Amino acid sequence: MSVADITPALSVQGLTVSYGQKPAVFDVSAAFRPRAMTAIIGPNGAGKSTMLKAALGVVPRLSGEVRVFGQPLSEARARIAYVPQRASVDWDFPTNVRDVVLMGLYRKVGLLGRITGAHRRLADECLARVGIEGFAGRQIGQLSGGQQQRVFLARALAQEADLYLLDEPFAGVDAATERAIIEVLKGLKAEGKAVVAVHHDLSTVGAYFDDVLLLNVRRIAAGPVEAAFTAESLQATYGGRLAGAHIDQLGLRSA
Ligand SMILES: Nc1ncnc2c1ncn2[C@@H]1O[C@H](COP(=O)(O)OP(=O)(O)OP(=O)(O)O)[C@@H](O)[C@H]1O
Ligand SMILES: [Mg+2]
Numbered sequence: 001m002s003v004a005d006i007t008p009a010l011s012v013q014g015l016t017v018s019y020g021q022k023p024a025v026f027d028v029s030a031a032f033r034p035r036a037m038t039a040i041i042g043p044n045g046a047g048k049s050t051m052l053k054a055a056l057g058v059v060p061r062l063s064g065e066v067r068v069f070g071q072p073l074s075e076a077r078a079r080i081a082y083v084p085q086r087a088s089v090d091w092d093f094p095t096n097v098r099d100v101v102l103m104g105l106y107r108k109v110g111l112l113g114r115i116t117g118a119h120r121r122l123a124d125e126c127l128a129r130v131g132i133e134g135f136a137g138r139q140i141g142q143l144s145g146g147q148q149q150r151v152f153l154a155r156a157l158a159q160e161a162d163l164y165l166l167d168e169p170f171a172g173v174d175a176a177t178e179r180a181i182i183e184v185l186k187g188l189k190a191e192g193k194a195v196v197a198v199h200h201d202l203s204t205v206g207a208y209f210d211d212v213l214l215l216n217v218r219r220i221a222a223g224p225v226e227a228a229f230t231a232e233s234l235q236a237t238y239g240g241r242l243a244g245a246h247i248d249q250l251g252l253r254s255a
Contacts, residue, residue, distance in 0.1 A: 006033060007034075007070040008031035008032055008033060008067070008069075009033060009034040009163045009193075010031070010032040010055055010067070010068055010163055010194065011029075011031040011032070011066070012028060012029060012030055012031075012051070012065070012067075013029050013066075013067075014027055014029055014064040014065065015027070015028045015029070015051070015063075015066065016062040016063045016064055017047070017051075017053075017054045019050075023047075023062065023217065024047040024050040024217065025047040025050050025217060026047075026217050026218050027064075027218065027219075028047075028215065028218065029219065030213050032163075032196050032211070033194065033210070033211060034193070034194045035189060035192045035194070036189065036195070036211055037185060037186070037189050037195040037197070037208060037209045037210050037211070038195070038196045038197070038209060038212065039197055039198075039199040039205050039208070039209040039212045039225075040197070040198045040212075040213045041199055041200075041202070041205065041213070041214050041229075041237065042215040042216045042237050042238075043216060046215050046216045046217060047216075047217050048167070049085055049167050052082070052165045052167055052196070054066065055196075056077075056080060069162065069163070078107045078161075079162040079163055080161055080163045080165060081155075081157075081159040081165070082156065082164075083149075083152045083164070083167060083169055084152065084167055085167035086148060086152075086168070086171060089148075089152075091140055091141045091143075092141050093141075094139065094141075095139070095140055096140065097127065097136050097137070097138050097139075097140060097151050098120065098127070100140055100152070100154075101126055101155045102115055102119060102123050102158070103155060104126075104154075104156060104157070104158035104159040105122070107159070122158055123154070123158055126155070127150075127151075127154045129154065130153050130180060130181070130184055131150065131180050132151065132154070135147060135151070146172070146173040146174055146177035149169060149173050149177065150177065150180070161193070162192075162194065163193065163194045164185070164188060164195045164196065166185075166195070166197040166198070167198045168197075169185075169197055170182075170199070170200075170201065185197070185208075202246075202250055203249075205225060205229055206225055210224065210225065211223060211228075212224075212225050212228050212229045213228075214228065214229075214233050214234070214237040215237070216237050216239075220233055220236050220237045221233035221237075229252065230252055231248075234247050234252075235247065
């Protein structure tokens with residue numbers, strides 16, 4: 001079976017998103033494979049978060065098409081779980097950890113549906129999968145950054161989605177939390193799910209990801225890490241912001 005025979009978990013065609021005059025994402029086409037982990041890479045302001053939000057339908061598209069497992073977004077929205085960029089969340093919101101995870105179930109339960117013991121057990125199982133089972137009753141504002149990140153990952157797991165979109169899941173977490181998160185993500189991939197993560201640490205791209213999309217408003221390069229994550233494509237993505245010496249340290253082959 002060739003790659004072309006596999007329906008992408010997510011595909012965007014000619015995606016353009018603009019908040020004002022200048023587009024944040026311009027004419028981007030890309031396909032994301034199921035049973036794979038894809039990194040979205042690019043400098044601050046490159047439109048990475050915007051692209052995930054457009055894939056979720058939470059920001060309007062100026063033009064372009066989004067399909068999820070071959071279906072229009074309106075029919076497949078329930079198959080997507082999303083972990084937002086941590087800085088964008090209101091941590092003073094008075095709610096506890098288990099309730100945040102239970103929010104992941106609202107599509108299954110319905111807004112007015114009753115949360116049952118089985119739902120609570122699922123929430124606690126998801127907290128255990130990310131290694132913070134002891135924190136269920138804690139207010140979310142009283143967690144460390146790494147613990148907050150794990151709670152949002154647990155909420156995404158509770159959704160039992162097929163496509164996971166994560167915005168900088170490793171930002172500001174220590175090495176142990178990073179390992180815990182990557183293990184969970186690799187587990188999702190092994191189950192056949194698609195994982196798409198905005199990622200800033202260029203030194204771990206090769207170890208963590210199968211595919212990469214280099215973005216700077218436009219699509220710069222995309223494909224398997226070995227093919228697309230090159231010194232040239234990084235230079236084209238980051239321009240002068242990434243010193244040649246830094247790229248050299250990554251030990252990439254040159255095209
Ligand atoms: N709600 C908004 N209203 C207006 N402009 C916005 C909004 N959100 C993002 N932008 C602008 O769109 C551009 C892309 O932002 P986006 O958050 O997608 O970048 P990013 O690649 O995720 O950056 P970072 O690495 O800093 O998270 C930026 O210039 C940003 O200022
Ligand atoms: Mg962002």
